[in-house]
Amino acid sequence: MKTTHRTTILALAVLATALPSFSASSSSSPKNSSGGVRTVARTQSTPEEKNAPSASDAQFAENLGNALSTGSLSDALALFDSYQTEDASLLSLKASLLLSSGDVKSADSVASALLKQNPNDIDVLMTNVMIAKQKGDAVKKNQCLRKIIALDPNNVEANIELGDEQALRKNYGGALKFYKKAWMKEPNNMEALFGCGKMNYYLSHDKDATQNFKRMLMLEPENPLALAYLGKIEGENRRYKTAADYARRATESDPKNADNFLDLGTFSRFLGKYDDAEAAWLKATELDPDYFLAYAYLAGLYDERENDAKAYEYYIKVLQKNPQYYYAYESVGLYSWHAGNIEQCKNAFLEAAKKNPENISYPLMVTACLLKQKKVQEARDYSDKVLRKLDRKSIDYKVLRMFHDQIGDAEVAQLIQKEDNRTKRGKLLYYLALYFDLKGNKSLAQKYYVEICSIQSPLFFEYKLAKWSKSESSEDLAARDVRTITH
16 A cells, blocks of 8 residues: 555544544533533543643544535644644644655654653654655655554554565565454454455465455455455466356456456466456557557467467567567567567567577577578678577587578487477477578478477477468468469
8 A cells, every 4th residue: 555545544543542532521501512512521631631632633623524524635734833732642734744745854843842842642653754765865764653653562563564565575475474464453453454455465375365365355345456366366277157246346346457467367367258358458558558468468469379479569569668688589480470570579589599698599590581681691690690609519509500500400400300309309409490491491491390280288489480481381382383383
């Protein structure tokens, strides 16, 4: 939950606790009424009574409450301009409102002065915690939190804040302990419940997490956070129908949250509802157009459904949103090759090679692009730099050396046939086929493309290139047969 949100809650809580003390009275006489707030005629004052708010503070608190409920933060803050008070609750509220309005400097000034005068006031300490957090002052924040815990070990706000702090450090077990303390103090506190549920989810305590989130739904039946996490738990346990139902409810409860649509799309895809998945992910791109993940999901979906034009379009969008996502460079290179855009293909695989230099496929594709562009010397220069980093005895070295020297295919063919790893064998077989294809030996290239396409459950991107090349070669052969017959 965001700091500004919790600060506003804190401000309202301060006001809520202040107002009863202003209006409490044992007198029932109308003549003792002041501004609608009953007061008590006293002959002697106890220490507590000496610290009690004045009637004018009570009236101001009432006016402030009205401003907060019917107006804006600026309306409420404007009331302080014409009213002076020393009441700690009201000044703490002023600091909280200033923080919520974005005036951190003024909020800090008010809260720091207040803390000097009231070092053991928990509301004042908590206000300083929120301001220090916003300023990034970890020292002051922790000092105030430790003081609160010393005064009140089960303080809900402080334990939630400490839980948040541990969660950011990925100390999920430590965070859970703090959230549990807050929850035990206030069993219906939604922040504490959510903290427990989220930490249990991260710790793979699915049963406990489910109980936490379902408890949230008992208190708030359409809480989008609880619905979303229940969907994640169901999805990770492969109960995709239930997961999709939760995710759909989350999108209905919080229709502007892109993450809910990302989840709905994922579960729909697992259910084979591709149109629903597409619609959900498109909605996610609409809600959060700068986040790359929905575009990546859509690209993968179009790829799977062999909608090559759309897949190509969305892989390009992925890189526009996140240039560091190197998997997309691979796909852009693949589709660029298929589209005949060899320059873009080369540039894409160059970037992929920078991101993952261990993958021999990328420099092989760059070299092939340069050869296809008739830039033979450039191809030799580039591949020579890569060869220097490879083990001369490795099959990767032998295959790239074949492209570099334009000889040695017989040795490479024998080595590939001896390769036990089916995926690596299929991948390198493609480059042997491509080598012959670039040299104009279409029939031998076709033989290898057919062999590659016979591999079951391929796990290498070159399979798609082989499939396209096989189809194109078949069309070329058919066209040649037609020309032969007609002539």
